[in-house]
Structure formats: C-alpha cells, structure tokens
Amino acid sequence: MTKTRKFLIVSHGGLARGIKSSLEMIAGAVDGVYVLEAYVEENKPIEEELSRLFAEEEVEWVVFSDLLGGSVTNQAVRAANGRAVHIVAGFNLPLVIEVVLSDPGLPVEEILGEAVGRAKEQMVYVNPLLTQPDNDA
C-alpha cells in the first residue's frame, strides 16, 4: 500500500513554527505539516522524539531541517537511518511552500530534486538587479 506523505519542519528554537505560520499565510491551511523546535525550553536531545515519529510504518516523511551540520539535522539523519524519511537541510520558505503543495501522487525524490534547485534560485541579492531599465531595446 502507498504511504501517506507527511512533512516535518525542525529547527533550533522558534523558526519551525514561524515558517509554518508563513506557509499558512501564503498557502492557506495545510494538512500533514508538523513542527518540532529543539532546545526551546530544555537543552535536551530530540533524537528520541524523531525516532518515534519516523517509526510510523504508514508514513513517508519529508523533513525540513534548518542547518546542514547543525545538531538538529544530525539527529534527524541518525533517527532516519533505514526509514522512509527524506531530509532537506537549509530550507527556505519557497522550498517549503513548493514541496508541501506538490502533487502527493509524484515520487518524493522527483519533487525534492527539482524543488531544491528552484528554492536555491530564490535566494537572491536584490540590489544589483535594481539597474535602470534598458531603453535601447
């Protein structure tokens, strides 16, 4: 049987809930988006909590983690070992929007492969683009 796709946003501190709030402002209410914020009140590991989530047999997880090399990503990578979990580190809002709104019938590898490339293009230093319009054309 096919697995249900769910999304998990994990962060150091309050970013995860913040990005979910922004996502809902732009995309409206969305199903299957969960957040986990590490170290907010207690400086304790989140690996067990992640393992518990990832152990759900019927679920294919897409995890957005804040920082490649950060302990949140490291713990997600360890907890995901051998499970149906896809992790993208260094997420931004365009990526989360695109992936959450993507067709659940498409393979997740395909969605993430393309969405990550487009999300990178969304990070742009704007000032150099603010040149005078070209009137010669």
Added chain:
Amino acid sequence: MLKLIRIDDRLIHGQVAFTWTPALNINCIVVANDRAATDEFLKMTLGLAKPAGAKLVIKTIRETIPFLNDARNASLSTLVLVDSVKDAHALVSGVAGIGSINFGGIRAKQGARPVSKAIALTDNDLTLIRELLEKGIELEVRQVPTDKKIGIESLLS
C-alpha cells in the same frame, strides 16, 4: 597549533561549524571519540556536518594522543572535540601542553546534575574536574566564542 579542546556531546554541530571554526581559523577538526571512530554511520554524519574549509580527522582517544603530540601536525590550526569530561581528562594526561579546556555542552543524563543551562555533571565528572583544576588547567564554559568565559569552579558549590 592546538587552538581549542572542547567538550561537547553533540561533537560537530551548528555552534562548532558556524562560530568556533571561523573565529579560531580552524583548518583541522579532530573528533576524539571511541564510538565515532568505530561506527561507519556516525562517521558519515560527522562528515556531513563538517564545515567546508576544515579537514576532519576521527580517531579513538588512544589514537588522538600521538596525533596531537606529533610535531608534523603542529602547523595545523586544530580544534579537538570530545564528548565527555573523562575523554578530556585522558587527553590532558597524554598530550603535552594542554592549558585550557572549553566546556561547550554536556546534556542531562541519568545521574548528572545541571550546573548551567548547557552542562550537566556526574559525581565522577566532578572528581575529574577537581583533578584538572589542581593541575592548573583552565576549565572555561562558553557555548560560542563571543560568550564571556565562566570558570567551571564558579558553578560548583
């Protein structure tokens, strides 16, 4: 040159990769940890977490001692990560010239009491800490380089 020995049970993570490594111009990170040195999956995740400009060396505590004593490695700007007071103590015993140890993070576990937000110590840790203090080693608590150094002795009552 050995720039910093840090006790941090997360080993390589955000604070290490994004603050300590650039602040100290580190080009070699030594993870001195028996478990990491023998666990291929853990090695892979450490490699993933490694900052781009630094080389990563993962060794057991026993292998780390000759590596740090080897004059050929003196030209490297080295950060050593251990995950326990016990391992830091072992390095001090085996490596010449260690004058200071940074306490970054030791998360709460059974039998440990918190002495600060990021540090929880067992009775055995406290014994080892007293030995290190008696040897005149500076034991300073800082999460990131811009924090003010707090001597661990001031947190122990």
